[in-house]
Amino acid sequence: MLTLIGFDVSNYFNMVKLALAIKGIEYKTVILYPNQTDEYLLKSPMGKVPALETDQGVLTETNVILEYLDEAYPNSPLYPGSTFEKAKIRELVKMAELYIELPARRCHSEAFFGQKVDDLTKKEVKRALYKGIEGIARSAKFNPYLAGEQLTAADIVFLYSADLAAAVAGKLFAVDLLEMAPGAKQLMDKLNQLDDVIQIAEDRKLANIEFKKYIASLS
Structure with a gap:
């Protein structure tokens, strides 16, 4: 099963989240903020989110993830046409x-x-x-x-x-x-x-509470 890494306030995370919902793909979520830990840099070379764990390895960069999902799961195509x-x-x-x-x-x-x-x-x-x-x-x-x-x-x-x-x-x-x-x-x-967009918006509202605490802790 796919694992989506990131957090619900991130607009890039939500782009992938919406794509997964539209295509009806089952996945797990790991909530994580961008970071530069050695462990996470092995998955995301720039320490960014989102990252998508697949059976073959981890993908980063949202546009790359969207294109991967469309090729790997061709139902409800996000890049249709010629x-x-x-x-x-x-x-x-x-x-x-x-x-x-x-x-x-x-x-x-x-x-x-x-x-x-x-x-x-x-x-x-x-x-x-x-x-x-x-x-x-x-x-x-x-x-x-x-x-x-x-x-x-x-x-x-x-x-x-x-x-x-x-x-x-x-x-x-x-x-x-x-x-x-x-x-x-x-x-x-x-x-x-x-x-799906309404649900993502609700998730973002809830996540924003913890995200603001996280931002405050950095200052």
Whole structure:
């Protein structure tokens, strides 16, 4: 049986968790925060989460895990279609991560934990998020999902990237980021109504209590 390592506040952990739920894959969970212990570095070379233990070994990096799950468990495909269509889904996954999730992450400390971020960083993040969401708007179909009529890995990554990025943009820049990509807000509403997404949100709320204690212990 697969074992998913990580914690329920991590958006990347939740991307894999949702993929497993959509595909109906049984798995175990080991709750663990990122760390640099020798034991964990043998599993996750950078000490990051999530990590997925399989019978063949451990996989890290969320996009790699999503692609592995789709090949190993082909039911309810997350990368459906022709070779080109699959590549377009991978393109949207990469765009959501590089141009939405990662820029916003630079301001998570101020938006969510009350730790001040310098003005230059915020200026760079604001510019990057504008460019990123505009790029998504040009690339995605929103019909109703990013790649068309079927939910794909691109929607999973967008869901758990855009929600945090939109919160950053709203709190720090007073901007409704999702309004900048017509169809994005409707897509987020649709995804957030899924039973699996609702359950993951509940799990995240509960886990956030312990996570805040963990963050406080580091300071």
